[in-house]
Amino acid sequence: MLHLRPITGRSTLRALFLASAAALAVGGAVSAAEARAEPAAAIQTAPFASDRLSVEVIGSGPDVILIPGLASSREVWRPLAARLAATHRVHLVQLAGFAGEPWSHGDGPFVAPEVEELARYIAEAGLDQPAVIGHSMGGLSGLLLAQSHPDSVSRLMIVDALPFYSAMFGPAVTADQARPFAAQASAMILGADEAAFRAQQVQTAAGLARNPTAREQIVEWSMATDRHAFAAAMTDVMTTDASPGLAAMTTQVTALYATDSDGGPPPAMAQALWEREYAPLPNVKVIRVDASRHFIMADQPARFDELVDEFLR
DSSP: OOOOOOTTOOHHHHHHHHHHHTTOOOSOOOOHHHHHTSOOOOEEEOSOOOSSEEEEEEEOSSEEEEEOOTTOOGGGGHHHHHHHTTTSEEEEEEETTSTTOOOOOTTSOOHHHHHHHHHHHHHHTTOOSOEEEEETHHHHHHHHHHHHOGGGOSEEEEESOOSSGGGGGOTTOOHHHHHHHHHHHHHHHHHOOHHHHHHHHHHHHHHHOSOHHHHHHHHHHHHTSOHHHHHHHHHHHHHOOOGGGSTTOOSEEEEEEEOOTTTSOOHHHHHHHHHHHHTTSTTOEEEEEOSOOSOHHHHSHHHHHHHHHHHHO
């Protein structure tokens, strides 16, 4: 795990979000065997060429885009996608550089270019204001997409992500102040040997999910991720502040956040942080999910499915 010290000095804030700074988080995880057990749906290859992302399409009906996050495979969404495919056309995004997907951009910017490619995909695929669901960095990507291309998204669900990740260090922290912490995170990602990196990811995964199978899958995806993509994405996440654009947004947004009194994000602190950071966003629904860590889909799958169905109604 990356042991960054929050500017507030409160260890509980570190427990709340530092797991994602260790570079793993995003998306509910299941094993490959569990994914294969889901009902089959017709799979299409989206007619879209990009060196930033690829898209798999299953099902038919209203469009839903699923964005995984840092170091994750699109398989993170497989159970949800298989279920939704009965009533929706589901677009499973895979971000370049993550979980074995090729990466050709060195240490260059990550988040802004992939957001623009998402917008291009929506336009070129002829999607009519799809719903978007993103977890962690995928949630931030969806938020930036809705801000920069408001006519491209009908509604957005953000799963356990803040508009500004580094707000965990304190309410007055700026992106510039977060850069030294981002540099530390990047150096640890790039500098660790394979054994040390795996040990970091195993430790981090324990803080990200209660579900043992999810933890194992998180580690394997992380180990298959290009380190330069990993570090570039982590730097962008920690230094990208989408908060200034919240007040002007018109997209319907649902923001889920996890709390876990048994070793995860403390409920009272998590609630105060999420409500504070999303307060400028008009008509946002901020929903707490208890007894869960960062991977809400893995730790509380029934509750998560219920919330997704409500969101898509």
